[in-house]
Amino acid sequence: MLDHLLKQKSGPFTEDLVQEPGNFGLGKIPSRLAPASTVTSICGYCATGCQLKLHLDESGQAINLSPQANYPVNLGMACPKGWQALDPLDATDRGTTPLLRDPATGKRRAVDWATAVDTFVNKFNGVQKKHGRDSAAFLSTGQIPFEEMAFLGLLWKSGMGFLHGDANTRQCMATAVTAYKQSFGFDAPPYTYADFEESDVIILSGSNLCIAHPILWQRIMRNKRSPEIIVIDPRATETAQAATQHVPLKPKGDLALYYAIAHCIIRDGRTDAGAIAKTEGFAEFASFTKDYTPHSVAERTGLTAETIEKLARTVSEPGKRVSWWWTMGINQSHEGVRAAQAMINLALITGNIGKPGTGANSITGQCNAMGSRLFSNTTSLVGGHDFAIDEHRQKVATGLDIPLEHIPSEPSLAYDEILHAAEQGKIKALWIVATNPFHSWIDSGRLAALRDKLEFLVVQDMYHSTESAEVADLYLPAAGWGEKSGCLINSERRLATIKPVRKAPGQTLTDFRIFRLLANAWGCGELFKDWTDPESAFCLLRDLTKDRPCDITGIESYDHLDQAGGIQWPFPKNGDSQSPSSTPANERRLFESGQFYTKSGKANLLFSRPDELPEAPDKSYPFLLLTGRGTSSQWHTQSRTSKSDILQKLYPAEAYVEIHPRDAKRLGILNNQPITLSSRRGEMKASAYLAPTVQPGQLFLPMHYPEVNRLTHPSFDPHSRQPNYKAAAVKISL
Numbered sequence: 001m002l003d004h005l006l007k008q009k010s011g012p013f014t015e016d017l018v019q020e021p022g023n024f025g026l027g028k029i030p031s032r033l034a035p036a037s038t039v040t041s042i043c044g045y046c047a048t049g050c051q052l053k054l055h056l057d058e059s060g061q062a063i064n065l066s067p068q069a070n071y072p073v074n075l076g077m078a079c080p081k082g083w084q085a086l087d088p089l090d091a092t093d094r095g096t097t098p099l100l101r102d103p104a105t106g107k108r109r110a111v112d113w114a115t116a117v118d119t120f121v122n123k124f125n126g127v128q129k130k131h132g133r134d135s136a137a138f139l140s141t142g143q144i145p146f147e148e149m150a151f152l153g154l155l156w157k158s159g160m161g162f163l164h165g166d167a168n169t170r171q172c173m174a175t176a177v178t179a180y181k182q183s184f185g186f187d188a189p190p191y192t193y194a195d196f197e198e199s200d201v202i203i204l205s206g207s208n209l210c211i212a213h214p215i216l217w218q219r220i221m222r223n224k225r226s227p228e229i230i231v232i233d234p235r236a237t238e239t240a241q242a243a244t245q246h247v248p249l250k251p252k253g254d255l256a257l258y259y260a261i262a263h264c265i266i267r268d269g270r271t272d273a274g275a276i277a278k279t280e281g282f283a284e285f286a287s288f289t290k291d292y293t294p295h296s297v298a299e300r301t302g303l304t305a306e307t308i309e310k311l312a313r314t315v316s317e318p319g320k321r322v323s324w325w326w327t328m329g330i331n332q333s334h335e336g337v338r339a340a341q342a343m344i345n346l347a348l349i350t351g352n353i354g355k356p357g358t359g360a361n362s363i364t365g366q367c368n369a370m371g372s373r374l375f376s377n378t379t380s381l382v383g384g385h386d387f388a389i390d391e392h393r394q395k396v397a398t399g400l401d402i403p404l405e406h407i408p409s410e411p412s413l414a415y416d417e418i419l420h421a422a423e424q425g426k427i428k429a430l431w432i433v434a435t436n437p438f439h440s441w442i443d444s445g446r447l448a449a450l451r452d453k454l455e456f457l458v459v460q461d462m463y464h465s466t467e468s469a470e471v472a473d474l475y476l477p478a479a480g481w482g483e484k485s486g487c488l489i490n491s492e493r494r495l496a497t498i499k500p501v502r503k504a505p506g507q508t509l510t511d512f513r514i515f516r517l518l519a520n521a522w523g524c525g526e527l528f529k530d531w532t533d534p535e536s537a538f539c540l541l542r543d544l545t546k547d548r549p550c551d552i553t554g555i556e557s558y559d560h561l562d563q564a565g566g567i568q569w570p571f572p573k574n575g576d577s578q579s580p581s582s583t584p585a586n587e588r589r590l591f592e593s594g595q596f597y598t599k600s601g602k603a604n605l606l607f608s609r610p611d612e613l614p615e616a617p618d619k620s621y622p623f624l625l626l627t628g629r630g631t632s633s634q635w636h637t638q639s640r641t642s643k644s645d646i647l648q649k650l651y652p653a654e655a656y657v658e659i660h661p662r663d664a665k666r667l668g669i670l671n672n673q674p675i676t677l678s679s680r681r682g683e684m685k686a687s688a689y690l691a692p693t694v695q696p697g698q699l700f701l702p703m704h705y706p707e708v709n710r711l712t713h714p715s716f717d718p719h720s721r722q723p724n725y726k727a728a729a730v731k732i733s734l
């Protein structure tokens with residue numbers, strides 16, 4: 001069948017199927033790697049971006065690894081996931097061939113790539129012809145190199161002519177993206193990791209850094225300035241217990257708290273006049289915060305007025321370097337954008353931005369969330385551009401040699417809107433790439449019902465056994481980290497490379513090669529004739545960034561990135577003291593000049609009144625459920641980390657729920673007793689773990705177990721459309 005396709009639509013990619021048996025995903029191992037006994041690669045889990053040193057045998061296959069000693073991010077350290085990064089490649093449930101569901105039997109059967117590609121093209125083509133460009137969508141990831149993300153986004157929109165696609169970074173970083181864009185004029189996390197070591201006051205808000213980003217916690221431990229470490233979190237997390245100060249506010253009391261802190265600082269004249277001159281909206285913000293006295297927010301935050309007054313003094317101490325850091329406790333909220341901007345406002349009005357040890361700093365989740373933000377062609381037009389700006393569309397069209405009319409002028413529906421459209425029968429077909437929404441999406445029970453409405457579901461993943469792959473009509477086996485090359489961008493905007501160090505199993509292909517095959521079969525291969533391999537794609541994408549805040553035109557090649565120890569954006573060609581061949585400074589932060597990316601060059605102070613919890617506890621569902629990372633040894637839905645025996649030993653196999661001992665006593669619950677948790681949407685079993693880490697009336701479930709999202713409440717931040725995973729009303733039954 002593929003022969004037929006290839007004859008009909010001869011294009012540049014016929015060589016994709018002509019590879020050595022057993023080496024389908026890897027392609028040829030670069031000869032420059034062959035004689036080496038080690039090669040470096042960035043870890044493919046979290047956005048810390050640690051560099052690992054892979055130890056190779058004579059055939060270039062990795063046999064072991066160790067953390068890279070002199071890399072400016074991890075400085076010789078790695079967390080358990082990094083140390084065991086090779087384990088998931090050997091799993092027995094790796095896909096080795098495409099699988100197609102037989103409608104008659106409902107069972108999946110192995111098919112060759114020709115049949116898989118033929119089916120993919122026929123199904124999506126049929127849906128498009130019948131229902132138009134809005135009738136299908138892709139859902140992708142922050143876990144693959146950005147060259148692959150860009151290829152997918154451009155293939156889907158400019159090649160295949162569809163409009164909607166989003167990434168699971170919506171679950172992770174959309175709030176920070178929107179907050180930065182609105183406040184700074186561009187999605188620009190301002191910091192560098194050295195700021196952890198140079199702060200006098202470090203505020204971690206909704207961040208369990210000790211286990212979510214353990215290497216970054218180690219960076220704090222290297223701080224020689226004896227910093228005050230303040231953790232603002234309802235739960236006494238591992239990080240809160242290790243901090244100098246834990247502020248146990250009520251869930252989602254953060255926005256009112258930050259406005260009250262701003263109230264105190266402005267009232268007491270502890271602002272920085274020079275810094276305020278570089279902002280817009282200070283008078284309005286000062287007037288707004290007048291109502292937020294510490295006493296007025298005491299009930300909402302669960303904190304005393306004295307605690308708030310003290311916090312306000314600590315974060316505005318003259319001469320002190322104060323840095324604000326946040327992760328999912330802020331991002332995954334019904335009002336996360338305003339909460340993030342409330343911290344941005346505090347950093348701005350106290351002059352804590354653009355200097356060592358300062359900043360309003362979002363720490364990213366996935367290894368390539370920043371790559372997705374700049375290059376996935378979902379929310380933003382590829383290369384940090386805007387679909388709505390004609391000049392940007394023209395620049396991308398010219399730079400990539402794509403007809404202008406093939407670049408949409410409107411953005412995609414967001415993730416939740418795509419799924420809602422599928423529920424309504426408007427979206428008929430979905431293509432899921434390297435993500436597992438049937439486990440990870442909020443209120444996941446809705447996905448099962450939605451599945452029946454879809455005419456066609458494709459899942460492209462390393463494993464055929466994820467909750468999402470199991471229900472797909474077509475499964476495409478993809479190579480994973482360690483089996484391909486490309487670039488990742490970490491939380492501090494550092495680009496660095498990953499390398500192929502293992503042969504992918506069976507007929508597995510890299511995502512990049514799958515996109516090439518599909519482009520050719522669809523008949524749009526000519527548009528991507530220059531996308532011959534990831535590094536060629538990198539060069540095209542790099543050149544597109546010219547004159548954008550994320551300009552990386554000074555990066556010559558993958559080798560340049562490797563030799564420089566990764567490079568933080570921006571890195572323009574012939575930029576200030578940055579010739580293309582120079583080694584950039586290892587640590588660079590933004591806004592040192594006081595200029596922001598807005599039209600006026602000033603940062604915007606943005607704010608609005610806090611909303612009520614979308615689903616507060618009541619008589620029927622009296623507990624508030626918090627969710628979050630449970631361990632540094634597991635990653636998200638455990639698709640990969642569950643394949644490592646060592647990582648599995650570091651974490652309970654079955655779900656557990658943290659409950660305050662007082663609540664447990666009242667309900668007659670013993671430690672380790674099985675209990676049932678239910679919300680208005682579903683239920684699950686878990687064993688009780690009695691711990692004063694949660695406050696009375698609250699429960700905590702680690703997110704890694706597939707049942708957890710049966711309970712979560714489908715509410716979303718109105719600005720970012722990020723799901724609110726952290727607050728749902730539940731009850732306990734025995």
Ligand code: SF4
Binds near residue numbers: 215
């Ligand atoms: Fe580093 Fe994150 Fe990988 Fe752990 S998972 S080694 S912290 S990049």
